[in-house]
Amino acid sequence: MANLKKLIIEPLRKTNPVTVLVLGICSCLAVTAQLKPALVMGLSVTVVTALSNFIISLLRKGIPNRIRIIVQLVVVATLVILIDQFLKAFAYDVSKQLSVYVGLIITNCIIMGRLEAFALSHGPGESFLDGLGNGLGYSLILVIVAFFRELFGSGTLLGYQVIPQSFYEAGYQNNGLMILPPMALIVVGVIIWIQRTRNPEMQENNQN
């Protein structure tokens, strides 16, 4: 039981797909200018990683080794198309905002990485939890980055104005750099910095 819990908790911290494995950075830059698309993106990726991990794990004994990547892609692509259609039907605005990045979930390295590294060698239950954990770990970073970028870049959170109007009248200005993609990279870098400072065992020894 403790082991199963670890499958979900660890990717949020010490094996975080974004800050430790440095996977899924491209979408992290693209969709984090505002909190809402980041939340939806995180949720979509979580659903896809969890379900694809589950399905591939069920099929793992029947997949010929040589064509396993193709089988994985078919499963992932099917799930992504389902998500895409779902978003178009029920959250059209966000789907417009995310544009191609929903489709590009297929190429998200986290998903293929988890399939290869975990689902092919573990049972469906564990694989489902592992996918869930990694998706949540990815979402966590996305939400943190988007929180700071939207707060300082637009002065809003989830579209609602947070920084009071009196600040602007006193001369405060939104930081335009926050909306530009490079700032996402820098925020992720700062998160990695803080994480590694707090966990010294994560630092490699590069002295020699």
Place this chain on the structure above:
Amino acid sequence: MFNNLRRFVDKIKPNFVEGGKFAWLQSTFEAFETFAFTPNRVTKRGSHVRDAIDLKRAMIMVVIALVPAMLFGMWNIGYQTSLHASDWPYELGTVASWWYCLWFGFLRMLPMLAVSYIVGLGIEFTFAQIRHHEVNEGFLVTGFIIPMIVPVTTPLWQLALAVAFAVIIGKEVFGGTGMNFLNPALVARAFLFFAYPTRMSGDNVWIAADLWGTDAITSATPLAELAAGVHPSASALDMFIGTIPGSTCETSVIAILLGAILLLFTGIASWRVMLSVVLGGGLMGLLFNAIGANEYMQVPFYYHYLMGGFMFGAVFMATDPVTAAQTNTGKWIYGLLIGIFAVMLRVINPAYPEGMMLSILLMNCFAPLIDHCVVARNIKMRQHRALKLSKTVKS
């Protein structure tokens, strides 16, 4: 007086070495002690080359070289205000006396300098303390330069933010002075430029309306005029002397050249970099002259030296020994490309009125690659030569 100071420093020193009461402030103490005195430690293990000029003296020399530009900039702040403010609020009439202009500019520059040094040094000291390093002198120059390359109306809190960003993200994350690959002063300016574009470009930011007020006065820089397709209203001589609107202290080519002479004379800045930046800019300017498709391309090539921050960048920014290319051949390539890109960005991309900043930052990124290629080529050439020699010896 110095003897008394020495005695005082010696008296309080035991408190700051290991085991003392204030041992955790060791870096801070060390910084102030070596600021006043040459360290008296001698090398104990394996000898190194010891030069009378250490980092601190070199940095002080750069600050001295910056002084003419700083003084002229202060005067120009007052002068521009007296020219453009219809309600120059002081009794001296429409054109103020030169010393009043200087005083007015001094009062505008002082808070910017103070903010830059307090924020920057505060962060440097904190990092040095946490890492148990000595405090480095790198920020002495950076902190001096940052207020010189921003518009006079930059709000102080934005300046503070930019300085913090430049010191932390531009320098300390890479390990502090000497480890940064981007010029920190330019990182600060780039941060302001992208974060608060309305305060860094346009026609409303170059003139200080009154001492503490924030009323905007419209006045276009030569670069902005050209970007709009108009020949600069200032004459070449005005631009050479520097009596034009622009970032606080980078308008006067004369004052910058005075600094350049000192830097070259003392050998602190590389003449190869300076010369090649100027050559690169001139070449690109001539090329655009030959095309001559619009007003910007037709402008005489030497105008590019006189407008905006080209000369300031060439003399004080591109030559930064940490971020420039290290090899002599590399310096030529690095400098030429800076000049070429600066003029290219100015002329072709009207969204970025000042190309110098971006081109130096870009080439900062490529400097290690240039060096690598130069070194690799040298090794290859020597190998080739050695092989050839050994063949002739055999036969």
